[in-house]
Amino acid sequence: MTLDLLHFESGPQRIVCLTEETTEWLYLLGQEHRIVGISGYTVRPRRARDEKPKVSAFLSAKTDKIMALKPDCVFGFSDLQADIAADLVKRGVQVTIFNQRSVADIFSMLYQVAAMVGEAEQGAQRIAEMQASLRAMQATVAAKVAAGARRPNVFFEEWDEPHISAIRWVSELMGIAGGDDCFPELAQEPMGKQRIIADGATIVQRAPDIILGSWCGKKFRPEKVAAREGWTEVPAVRDGQLFEIKSADILQPGPAALTDGVQQMHRIFMHWMDKDVASQGGRA
The missing domain is CATH 3.40.50.1980 (Nitrogenase molybdenum iron protein domain)
Incomplete structure (x- = not known):
């Protein structure tokens, strides 16, 4: 043979x-x-x-x-x-x-x-479509800001005990979607243990306008966040701006994060920006 x-x-x-x-x-x-x-x-x-x-x-x-x-x-x-x-x-x-x-x-x-x-070839085409969608999102945000809107300060909590802040791709997608990461310096750290925030008072001091929770493997509990000692006057807690982004939609570094995950954040940020403008007397 x-x-x-x-x-x-x-x-x-x-x-x-x-x-x-x-x-x-x-x-x-x-x-x-x-x-x-x-x-x-x-x-x-x-x-x-x-x-x-x-x-x-x-x-x-x-x-x-x-x-x-x-x-x-x-x-x-x-x-x-x-x-x-x-x-x-x-x-x-x-x-x-x-x-x-x-x-x-x-x-x-x-x-x-x-x-x-x-x-x-198909992969490159699909990637180009995702990139175009993200660029359109950036343009929408830029137009809002040019019209007088303020970008929200955002704390993304990947885990609650201890507090772990956003990994790099999440931080970058927040920026594309229209928000500013409260802890951009930690986002550069690749390991979760390097993004631990040991003292919750540090988060309070950063005064996030919005808190996004994606507790990998368990449901985000906004009422638990709101009840944390000393968090009453955090803008996000005071104004009820606490939201869950499911881990499957944002913590998987693949198509989900680049589409559904970032789009969810974008909707939340745009709604906040509209409310903020309205509260300031309609600057936009």
């Missing part, structure tokens, strides 16, 4: 996605048939939970179950999945760990994944 030693498959055919963003992107690209396993935390798209085996959490994975699926590529995210990746590499599996932390990094990751599955 003669083997065709020159034949190869066009990109990985059996992919395991250890986080949601690559799953969502492959579905958007029409390449879901390549996915053989997903994270148990996947909620976008919803049908993926019904169609694909769940083989991992975030910090752990069912390695034997992954191996049984015979993947030719595994997609993961960040140093937090380094141990999972190392175990799979030792078993001979190709693993690609992305480490996107900024909006630009997310777009780069999306293009790379699209190229790997032979959809570079």
Whole structure:
């Protein structure tokens, strides 16, 4: 029997996605048939939970179950999945760990994944559409500000005990959506432990106009935030400007954050800006 030693498959055919963003992107690209396993935390798209085996959490994975699926590529995210990746590499599996932390990094990751599955052109088109939407959002904000509106000061709380502020892509998307991050210096830190705000009084001093909560894995409780000692006169608490952005919509560094997540923030910020202008006698 003669083997065709020159034949190869066009990109990985059996992919395991250890986080949601690559799953969502492959579905958007029409390449879901390549996915053989997903994270148990996947909620976008919803049908993926019904169609694909769940083989991992975030910090752990069912390695034997992954191996049984015979993947030719595994997609993961960040140093937090380094141990999972190392175990799979030792078993001979190709693993690609992305480490996107900024909006630009997310777009780069999306293009790379699209190229790997032979959809570079479609990926580039979809990326261009998302970028155009974000630019339009920036233009809307700029017009509001030019007409006299003030950008709200925003505290994004990724976790409550201890307080953890926004990661970089969230901070950047807040800026695009029309708000100013209360803790821009912390947003540059890649690890959650580096974005801990040990003293809640520090947040009070920053006087956020809006508080956004996205407590990864549990429901945001605005009444709990409002009841914190010393927070009564925080503008966001005083004016009832506390909102939840679900973690699946903003803390997954992929399509969700660049579309639904940022759009939710934009609506909240625009509404606040309109109310602020009205309270100042209709400057805009």
